[in-house]
Every structure is written in C-alpha cells, then in structure tokens.
Amino acid sequence: MRVIYTLWLRQVKRFFRARSRIIGAIGQPLLFLIALGYGIGSIYKTAGGGSYIDFLVPGIMAQTVLFAAMFYGAMIMFDKQFGFLKETLVAPVSRTKIMLGGALGGATTATLQGLLVFLISLCLGFRPQHWALVPLAIIILGLLAVAIASFSSGIGSFVQDMQGFQAINQFLVFPLYFLSGALYPLQHVPDWLRIVAEINPMSYAVDAMRDTLIGQTHFGLLKDLVVLLVAVVVMVTFGAYRFRHIEA
Amino acid sequence: MALKPAISVSHLTKRFGDFTAVDDVSFTVKEGELFALLGPNGAGKSTTIKMLTTLLQPSGGELHLNGHDVTKAQDAARKSFGIVFQDPSVDTEMTAYENMELHAALYNVRGSETKERIQTLLELVELWDRKDTLVKNYSGGMKRRLEIARGLLHHPKVLFLDEPTLGLDTQTRNLLWDYVKRLSREEGMTVFFTTHYLEEAEAVADRIAIIDHGHLIALGTTKQLARQTGTKSLEAAYLELTGKTVRDEAAKPGDEWRARRRARMMK
Numbered sequence: 197m198r199v200i201y202t203l204w205l206r207q208v209k210r211f212f213r214a215r216s217r218i219i220g221a222i223g224q225p226l227l228f229l230i231a232l233g234y235g236i237g238s239i240y241k242t243a244g245g246g247s248y249i250d251f252l253v254p255g256i257m258a259q260t261v262l263f264a265a266m267f268y269g270a271m272i273m274f275d276k277q278f279g280f281l282k283e284t285l286v287a288p289v290s291r292t293k294i295m296l297g298g299a300l301g302g303a304t305t306a307t308l309q310g311l312l313v314f315l316i317s318l319c320l321g322f323r324p325q326h327w328a329l330v331p332l333a334i335i336i337l338g339l340l341a342v343a344i345a346s347f348s349s350g351i352g353s354f355v356q357d358m359q360g361f362q363a364i365n366q367f368l369v370f371p372l373y374f375l376s377g378a379l380y381p382l383q384h385v386p387d388w389l390r391i392v393a394e395i396n397p398m399s400y401a402v403d404a405m406r407d408t409l410i411g412q413t414h415f416g417l418l419k420d421l422v423v424l425l426v427a428v429v430v431m432v433t434f435g436a437y438r439f440r441h442i443e444a
Numbered sequence: 445m446a447l448k449p450a451i452s453v454s455h456l457t458k459r460f461g462d463f464t465a466v467d468d469v470s471f472t473v474k475e476g477e478l479f480a481l482l483g484p485n486g487a488g489k490s491t492t493i494k495m496l497t498t499l500l501q502p503s504g505g506e507l508h509l510n511g512h513d514v515t516k517a518q519d520a521a522r523k524s525f526g527i528v529f530q531d532p533s534v535d536t537e538m539t540a541y542e543n544m545e546l547h548a549a550l551y552n553v554r555g556s557e558t559k560e561r562i563q564t565l566l567e568l569v570e571l572w573d574r575k576d577t578l579v580k581n582y583s584g585g586m587k588r589r590l591e592i593a594r595g596l597l598h599h600p601k602v603l604f605l606d607e608p609t610l611g612l613d614t615q616t617r618n619l620l621w622d623y624v625k626r627l628s629r630e631e632g633m634t635v636f637f638t639t640h641y642l643e644e645a646e647a648v649a650d651r652i653a654i655i656d657h658g659h660l661i662a663l664g665t666t667k668q669l670a671r672q673t674g675t676k677s678l679e680a681a682y683l684e685l686t687g688k689t690v691r692d693e694a695a696k697p698g699d700e701w702r703a704r705r706r707a708r709m710m711k
Contacts, residue, residue, distance in 0.1 A: 202549035210537050279533035283594075286497050287550035288522035443500055 199289050200297040207271070207301025211308075221267075221309045225260045226316060229253070232379065233320075245381070251412070253317045254333075254405035255378030258340060261310040262398065265341045266369050268302025269348030273358045285442060295439035296432070299349050303341035310337045325411045333408040336424065340401040343427045346435035353438040372398045382414045397427045448511065450475045450602050450634035451496065456505035458491050458658075465491045467658035468505070473651075475601075476632045478625070480639060480649035482682060485691040488658045489638045490530060493606050496636070497527050510601050523551065526595030530606040530638075532587050536580035540571055540590050543579060544597060551598035565593040568623060585616040592623065603627075605637035609644065617641075621648050646678045656686045 211217065233249040240248035275281040284294045311334065324330055348365075355361045375389070376398035382390055393399045394415075404420035407413035413420070451473040458466040466488040473479045483489050494500040496507060498518050507514035512521040534543050541562065548558040566572040569589035579587060588608065595603060605624070609617040625648065628635050639645055645652055646666050654662040654669070662669055662685050666678045673684040 198549045198552070202546050206535070206538065206542075206546060209542075213537060275535075278536060279529060279531045280535045281533075282499065282529055283533045283535075283547070284550065285499060286522055286527055287547075288519040288552075289550055290519075 199293050200300065203284075203294060203297025204301040204304065207268075207298060208304055210271075211305040218309070218312075221260065221264050222312055222316070224263070225256045225313045228259065229256050229313070229317065229320070249317075249320065249322060250410050251381070251406070252379070253314075253322045254409045255376075255402050256317075257310045257313050257333075257337060258376075258398070258402045258405050259373055259378055260313045261306045261337050261341050262344055262369065262373060264306035264309045265303055265344035266348045266365055268299060268306070268345040269352035269355075269361060269365065270358070271302065272298070272349055272352030273355065273361050276352075277358065281442070291440040291442075292436045295346075295349050295436050299342065299345040299432075299435060302345040302348070303338065306341040306345060307334070307338045310341070324409045329408040333405055336401060336404045336408065336421075339424050339428055340398075343397075343424070343431040346428075346431040348435075350431070350435040350438035353435075353442050372396060375399075376402050377414065378402045381412075397423055400424055400427075448475065449473060449508070450477070450510055451479075451636060452506075452508040453492075453496070454506045456492070456495065456507060457503050458488075458495060458500065459503045464658050466495070466502075466655075469655065469658070469660045470505075471653055471660060471663055473602075473634060473636060475634055476628065478628055478635045478637075478648055478650045480637055480645040480652045481655060482639065482642070482645055482652060483655040484686050487655045487686075487691070489655060490606060492655070493527075493604055493636075493638065497525060497604055498522055523598070524600060525602040525604060526598065526600035527604040528588070528591045528595050528606065528608050530610065532591065534579050534587055534590055534594070536582075536587075537578065539576050539578055540566065540582075541575040543590065544594055547594045547597050553598050561597060565596055566590075569593045585612050588612060588616070588620070592620065596627065599631070600633065602634045602636060605635065607638055607640065609639060609641060617644070624648070642679045642682055652678070654682065654685055661685055 229249070229252060233252050237248040240246075240251070245251065272281065285291075287294070324333070351364055351368075352361060355364060375392050376396050377393050378398075382393050382399070385393070400415060400420040400423040403413055403415050404417060404424060407417045407420065449472040453472070454470045456466055456469045457464065469488075469492065481489050481492065491500065495502045496509065496514060498514060498521060502515065509521045510524040512524060514521045535546070538546070544562040544566065545558070548562070553561065563572060566575055569592060571586060571590055571593065574582070574586070579590065582590065592608070603624070609620060612620070621644065624635055627633050637649075649666075651663065651665055652669060653660060662672065662681075664672065669678060669681040670676060673681040675681045675684055
C-alpha cells in the first residue's frame with residue numbers, strides 16, 4: 197500500500213506543481229463547451245432537442261477525463277526519457293503495484309480536471325437535475341479515468357518515444373471521443389454510426405454521465421455501469437500486463 | 445578465509461536477434477571488493493550491468509547476487525543492490541528529499557529509520573541544505589551525488605555504478621570516489637563500476653575486468669594486467685588488449701541490432 201500511495205502522491209503533487217497543465221487541461225473543454233454550446237445550441241433548440249449546453253456538459257466532462265487520463269501515458273514516456281522509470285523498474289516491488297500507483301494518480305488528476313469543468317459549467321448556467329446524483333457522476337468519472345489511465349500506461353509501456361505515443365494517442369482518442377455520442381444524441385444517427393457507438397465503451401461512460409446529471413439515457417444506467425466496470429477490469433489487466441514486460 | 449562471492453556470473457550471454465552483445469562471460473566478485481568493468485564503447489558493459497540489475501533478461505547463463513538467483517528470485521536480488529545509472533534517473537520535478545522518500549517507500553525502509561537515514565546520507569553528499577530544492581534546479585554533479593545517496597538508502601550489499609563520473613569535474617569525481625571507498629571500507633559494501641577513465645579504475649579498483657565485443661578478455665589486478673601484456677600501466681595494457689580503433693556505441697542495448705535489421709529490410 198505504501199508503494200501505491202507514494203507513487204499516487206507523486207502524480208498528484210506533480211499535477212499541482214504544473215499550473216500550465218491545469219490551464220491547458222481546462223482550456224480545450226471550455227472552448228468545446230462555448231463554441232459548440234452556443235454555436236450549435238440555437239439550431240439544436242429549433243430542432244426540438246432542448247438545451248444543447250445541458251446535453252453537452254456531461255459529454256465534455258467525460259471528454260476532459262478521457263484526454264487527461266490519456267496524458268498519463270505521456271508521463272510514462274517522460275519517465276522513460278528522463279530515466280526515472282528505471283528507478284522504479286529495479287525496485288523490489290511488483291510491477292503491478294507500480295503501474296497501479298501511477299495510474300491511480302493519473303486517474304485522480306484526470307477526475308479533478310473533469311470536476312473543474314463541472315464547476316465552470318455551473319458558472320455558465322448548467323444545473324444538474326438532481327444534486328444527490330452528483331456523487332455518482334463523480335464515481336463514474338473516476339471509473340472512466342482509471343480505465344483510460346491504465347490503458348494509456350499499457351500503451352506507454354511498449355511505445356519507444358513521445359512521437360510514437362502522440363501518433364497512437366491521436367489515432368485512438370479522437371475516434372473514441374467523436375464516435376461516443378458525447379456531442380450528439382444517438383437516437384437519430386444512421387445505423388452504422390449507432391453500431392460503432394454501441395461498440396465504443398466510451399459511449400457508456402458518456403451515457404452514464406448524462407443519465408446521472410440530466411436524466412437522459414440511451415442504454416440505461418445499469419448497462420452503462422456494467423460496461424464501465426468491465427472496461428476497468430480489462431484495462432487494468434492490460435496495463436499491468438504490458439507494464440510487467442518493459443525492458444530498459 | 446574464503447568469502448562467498450557477492451556477484452557470480454557464469455556463461456552469461458545476451459543476444460538481440462543475430463547480434464550477440466554479451467558472449468559467454470564468467471567472473472566472480474568477492475564480498476567487499478571494488479571491481480571495475482572496462483571496455484570500449486558498445487563492448488557490452490551496460491548490457492552486463494542491466495542483466496545483473498534485472499533490467500534485461502539474459503539469453504543464457506547464470507547470475508547470482510549475494511546468493512540470490514537474479515533471474516528467478518528477482519525481488520530478493522533487487523533488495524540487495526543499489527544502482528547509479530549511466531543516465532540520470534531522479535525525478536527532476538520533485539525535491540531531493542521527496543526523491544529519497546519515494547526510494548524509501550519502494551525499498552520498504554522502515555518509517556522510523558527513514559528520516560534519520562535520509563538526513564545522514566544527504567549530509568554525506570553535502571546536499572542537506574538543498575533538500576527542498578526541486579532537482580531540476582540542481583547541477584549535473586549535484587544530481588549525481590543525490591543518486592549516490594539514494595542508491596545507498598536501503599543499505600545495499602552491492603553498489604553498481606555505471607560510469608558514475610561521466611561529465612563531472614575533477615573535484616566532484618574525487619569526492620565521489622572518496623565516499624564510495626569509505627562506504628565500502630566501513631560497511632563492507634561491494635562496489636561494481638564501469639568507467640572510461642582508466643586512472644580512476646587504477647586508483648580505485650581492487651580488480652579489473654576488460655570486456656570487448658561481448659567477450660571477457662582479461663581479469664586481474666592492475667599489476668597482473670600489466671604483466672600479462674608486458675606493459676607498464678593500465679592504459680597501455682588496455683590499449684594492447686582492445687586495440688586502437690574507435691567504436692560507435694548504440695544508445696541502448698539492442699539498438700545496434702534494431703538498426704541493422706531496419707537496414708536489412710530497406711534493401
């Protein structure tokens with residue numbers, strides 16, 4: 197436990213020391229929220245969809261967590277590049293614990309960023325349907341963060357350099373995001389897109405967020421949570437497996 | 445009195461594809477000994493250290509550290525050594541003290557002992573005044589000293605130093621070897637190091653091994669190596685044994701093989 201806690205703390209400390217990272221992490225979702233929210237909002241309303249900003253906020257929170265948790269893999273690349281990774285690899289501790297400590301730290305900072313977006317949305321006039329469900333929404337963000345941070349540690353474990361990581365990151369993250377229903381309702385999309393979205397685990401996290409915060413759901417909360425939990429187990433296993441096989 | 449070996453290596457081999465980086469190397473290092481591994485760039489020094497420190501799996505042969513089989517009882521072996529890598533491996537976004545604390549957690553140094561030990565070691569390497577400075581604000585020499593203090597935190601029986609004095613000024617180098625010799629004397633710690641500075645090896649090491657093209661080509665005291673080659677100094681003996689051609693070094697073990705494979709695929 198001490199190892200996991202110490203490595204978790206390292207990620208959290210480093211996050212709070214890097215102010216630029218916090219600003220960067222908030223800037224992008226804020227841009228999405230304002231540009232899309234106000235840009236598309238009026239058409240969305242005319243089409244009978246209700247408030248687009250309300251619809252968008254849960255998706256943007258999930259997006260923030262997705263991007264921020266994927267960044268944890270980049271931290272592993274930095275640790276490789278600046279040598280710190282070797283310090284942990286020769287330590288008499290199971291690699292699974294090392295991977296878990298870091299990934300949980302990365303997941304914590306990602307969840308915090310998602311919450312920051314939530315606070316900003318409140319300033320923009322967003323109100324959750326039931327305040328009592330907000331803690332559940334935070335847990336959902338946390339689960340998503342753990343799954344994605346573990347996934348990105350798995351990727352970070354076998355990619356050799358930052359360029360390679362960025363390429364894979366872009367290649368994976370954008371489809372996960374744009375094909376998840378974060379930006380549009382899945383009810384009226386063409387069949388092929390709906391099928392792709394149904395395969396995408398990210399859709400279930402977005403849907404769970406939307407259900408808890410604004411009471412709209414496509415799959416139903418139970419199904420969302422089951423898929424999310426399965427994703428956490430699969431991703432942690434994947435991340436731990438890849439991390440165990442790093443050779444320096 | 446026969447001491448049990450601190451390090452025993454027999455028929456150690458590492459292949460990357462069809463390139464053999466370390467080829468059937470055997471030697472033992474006695475407890476408390478200061479042992480230098482020398483060789484030109486790309487000879488297999490770092491690959492050997494990486495296998496001894498569990499960072500690379502050998503392709504063949506056996507490795508024992510303080511009686512622990514390095515490939516089978518990895519964690520027991522890992523507890524028993526400390527290492528200062530060729531490239532820095534401290535977290536530069538944390539303070540020196542935080543780096544030490546993290547190491548104490550990784551090696552499960554008891555909480556009550558941790559504070560005292562960290563203070564003793566940081567005082568030894570003269571960094572106690574700067575313990576709360578982020579390491580990114582340290583000079584190269586300070587980082588190196590911190591890494592040595594960190595490597596010693598968990599009372600290792602064997603200390604590995606992979607080119608520890610690379611890029612350091614003469615004062616820092618002398619200081620560093622003074623610590624290392626003192627610790628080896630006082631705590632009976634075995635020291636295994638690589639260096640390109642032959643005068644360092646001559647001054648510090650009890651015995652010297654020379655490796656080239658993955659083969660162990662000589663092993664003995666400075667005097668024995670000089671006698672064996674009919675030369676007068678370690679440098680002359682070294683050049684006699686390894687020749688005068690300049691070698692290229694791959695950044696990481698295996699890179700050379702990867703580059704060759706890539707070149708082959710391009711044809």
